[in-house]
Amino acid sequence: MDDLHPFSTESKEFETAGPEGEVDAPQEHRLAGLYRELMRGIGEDVRREGLVGTPNRAAKAFEFLTRGYREDIESLVNGAVFQSTSQDMVLVRNIEFYSLCEHHILPFFGKVHVAYLPAGKVIGLSKIPRIVDVFARRLQIQENLTEQIAQCIEQVTLARGVAVIVEARHMCMLMRGVEKQAASMLTSSLRGKFQQDESLRNQLLRFLPASAGES
Numbered sequence: 001m002d003d004l005h006p007f008s009t010e011s012k013e014f015e016t017a018g019p020e021g022e023v024d025a026p027q028e029h030r031l032a033g034l035y036r037e038l039m040r041g042i043g044e045d046v047r048r049e050g051l052v053g054t055p056n057r058a059a060k061a062f063e064f065l066t067r068g069y070r071e072d073i074e075s076l077v078n079g080a081v082f083q084s085t086s087q088d089m090v091l092v093r094n095i096e097f098y099s100l101c102e103h104h105i106l107p108f109f110g111k112v113h114v115a116y117l118p119a120g121k122v123i124g125l126s127k128i129p130r131i132v133d134v135f136a137r138r139l140q141i142q143e144n145l146t147e148q149i150a151q152c153i154e155q156v157t158l159a160r161g162v163a164v165i166v167e168a169r170h171m172c173m174l175m176r177g178v179e180k181q182a183a184s185m186l187t188s189s190l191r192g193k194f195q196q197d198e199s200l201r202n203q204l205l206r207f208l209p210a211s212a213g214e215s
């Protein structure tokens with residue numbers, strides 16, 4: 001049998017029986033053919049048993065890892081911004097994230113700490129990790145991820161100040177390239193009061209886990 005065309009949908013594994021028992025055309029993910037071509041490119045036999053389902057599986061995984069492109073902040077926040085008289089710092093620490101570096105399409109992952117100073121409104125707690133994921137689940141660099149999270153929290157809460165700290169390890173530095181296993185990267189984005197007020201920054205530092213920078 002000839003090799004399957006990269007965009008072919010001929011894999012038996014994805015055939016499904018319809019209501020009257022007829023066999024539907026197999027439903028492959030729109031990116032599956034590209035993965036098949038990639039595997040051929042490294043000299044793999046894309047028809048061998050272990051790999052038959054891989055292009056579709058990998059395509060679905062990649063779609064999941066990049067789902068941030070298809071998410072919308074407004075519907076994700078879903079109006080969960082509540083009136084509050086609280087003026088003091090709110091800090092959500094240790095939000096784990098997984099992203100893909102835009103240079104190598106390899107994972108980088110770690111923790112995000114988000115602080116803000118409410119100005120009459122607080123955001124639903126779960127919405128902060130959701131916002132982190134919208135920007136993490138894309139091709140990214142850590143600096144832009146940090147900045148985008150801070151900007152979004154500021155826009156949604158209209159807070160007097162926002163601080164976002166990201167500590168992460170990059171697989172492109174661990175498993176290839178310079179191969180530095182212990183190196184991690186710390187990035188920050190300080191907005192409003194966090195930029196202006198040193199005592200507030202010091203307070204934030206005291207609240208952050210001692211491990212900051214050692215994800």
Ligand SMILES: Nc1nc2c(ncn2[C@@H]2O[C@H](COP(=O)(O)OP(=O)(O)OP(=O)(O)O)[C@@H](O)[C@H]2O)c(=O)[nH]1
Pocket residue numbers: 101102103140141142143170172173176177178
């Ligand atoms: N600033 C920043 N750099 C990143 C990030 N992720 C990956 N990089 C870097 O992007 C750079 C790409 O450099 P290139 O020289 O074009 O690519 P390369 O030859 O694969 O580089 P090496 O990783 O040094 O082997 C590397 O220095 C990576 O470490 C990130 O989130 N932020």
Ligand SMILES: [Zn+2]
Pocket residue numbers: 101102103104105106170172173
């Ligand atoms: Zn990289």
